[in-house]
Amino acid sequence: MNKKICYKICQDKLRLFFLLVTQLLLSPLLQAYPEFIGYGYGSCITCHYNGLGNGALNDYGRGVWASEIAANIFSKSAKLEDLSARSGFLGSKELPYWIRPHIKYRGINVQPNPGSAASKAKYFHMQIDAGAAIAIDQDQKYLLMLNYGYVPSPDPNMKNNLNRFLGRDLYLRVQATETIWLYLGKLEKAYGLRNVDHTSYNRVPQELFQNTQSHGAIVHYLGETSEFAINQFVGNMDSVNKTSEQKGTSFTSDIEVVEKGRIGLSALKSESELKNAVTLVGAHWKQGLSTGTALLFEYGIIQKKDSTSATNGSYSYLQSMIRLAKGNHFITNIERYNRDISATTPDRWKVGLGFLYFPFQRLEFRFHATHQRDVSSESVTDDAWALQGQVHLAL
Amino acid sequence: MVNLSYYNWAEVMEIQSAASKLESRANFGGLGVEFEFTRSKKNSGWNFAAAYISGQATGGTKAGALVYFASYQKFNAFTFKATRFTRLYPRVYLEIGPLLMYRPFVWPTDAGLAATSGSSFNYGLTLDLRLRLAPRVDFCQSIGTLLTKASTIWSLGFGYRF
Helix, strand or coil, X not given: CCXXXXXXXXXXXXXXXXXXXXXXXXXXXXXXXXXXXXXXXXXXXXXXXXXXXXXXXXXXXXXXXXXXXXXXXXXXXXXXXXXXXXXECCECCCCCCCEEEEEEEEEEEEEECCCCCCCCCEEEEEEEEEEEEEECCCCCCEEEEEEEEXXXXXXXXXXXXXXXXXXXXXXXXXXXXXXEEEEEEEECXXXXXXXXXXXXXXXXXXXXXXXCCEEEEEXXXXXXXXXEEEEEEEECCCCCCHHHCXXXXXXXXXXXEECCEEEEEXXXXXXXXXXXXXXXXXXXXXXXXXXXXXXXXXXXXXXXXXXXXXXXXXXXXXXXXXXXXXXXXXXXXXXXXXXXXXXXXXXXXXXXXXXEEEEECCEEEEEEEEEEEEECCCCCCCCEEEEEXXXXXXX | CEXXXXXXXXXXXXXXXXXXXXXXXXXXXXXXXXXXXXXXXXXXXXXXXXXXXXXXXXXXXXXXXXXXXXXXEEEEEEEEEEEEEEEEXXXXXXXXXXXXXECCCCCCCECCEEEEECCCEEEEEEEEEEEEEECCEEEEEEEEEECCCEEEEEEEEXXXXX
16 A cells, blocks of 8 residues: 555544544533424334433434434435435444444523513533443444533532533443343433423422432333333432432333323432432323424422421423424423422412424524413512523534 | 413502502412304414403512512403414414403502502403314413513413314
């Protein structure tokens, strides 16, 4: 081989290496879209490596996003199979079967109470994640998920409890039989609907925060029309404050009862070394109505106990997504949370509406206006509004 | 269609003594029955709806220069709206239109303090989303605004189509 050819190959390899490294350094967060039952995808495993949703997309999920979900503004005339073939990490360049890298970024601009004198918009880098799915065998019966995140601006409630660099999803997935999947490592707790908004009332009061992935094991049964998962978790072993980590058991289920309609029950019971205990029981319903149009509902009760007090709260979460055109969706949400239904604490309501736009695969924009009001017989407070603009880049 | 919904809205409250006055907030929440008449069965058209709402109001403040607070105050309200609807899918439609409200209600006086909120007659805009869950059952949600000394009004409930 002459020197010129050798130099060219080296240069190409170097370019590929830099492309991979740059993408890994730039990347962010992975979430689930249970509302995509409106597209006919009721089970998370269809599109995600994690059968309970969230986390990196598998090849099929990337293809669905490219061909079925996104508007594809720059390639409107492209064939769906071509769009799908170009949806890989390096586009149409095929990677070896054993590695599927991913990179993700989510940023949000929030303007509280727009129009008021004190209103000041602030931009948050919500999620910067990178990692890879490593298939140990070609059938992906054994798969290792490595997903690391950087938290640029941690929630003040969490920042003394959190490493800025954290492993979000670090697990071994084993397909034990046709229907049984096992997960061992660090991942999201199995409970309820996993929606994108980590500030929603079906995630925050339950202490299922953006950065509270837990080490543990999950057994997931995946039948034709039903799913059940049991999760034993021991808290985040990388936490800088291990005594506050919740350890316990959770359960979730999902059963198809009508076409594009699934109902499920979830439960979680956990306690920290500081004797802060959380018990959750919830029921959910996912209903696809038309192509890209769906309704999600979850209701549950939350019991929290510590050494001095106990509260019994409840929450409701309702989201609708309506496909306006390919890639364009109108979304609404209505959420309610009461910290303690036996006391005089207010019903906290959030009502919102917005747009979800996928101009092409790898890019998502969200615009949302949220109205918040406390309803109580003990006090009346001012309403609050917030405008949010979100960008999500997933490579 | 007959629609049973929970409604909630806020009003600006004014608390008055002989010498001074203070601005506060009031909240109205209640169950309503709405009768909706559709003028078209096509993909777009007009809906006309009248509703009767019965519930409880809370208003005032427990701190400040004038302390006035009242809760569990029963009220009745009547609304009428004319909305232009667009059916996006056979099971989904959006509608928007003007909303009129009549709410005859007087806040009780307390220790020489009088309170008023909003307006007996109010008007605004509403944006409604209807999702058909079953051939005769709709999930109904709406968000809108009342323009006279009031603010956001929203509702959610279920409708039965005859």
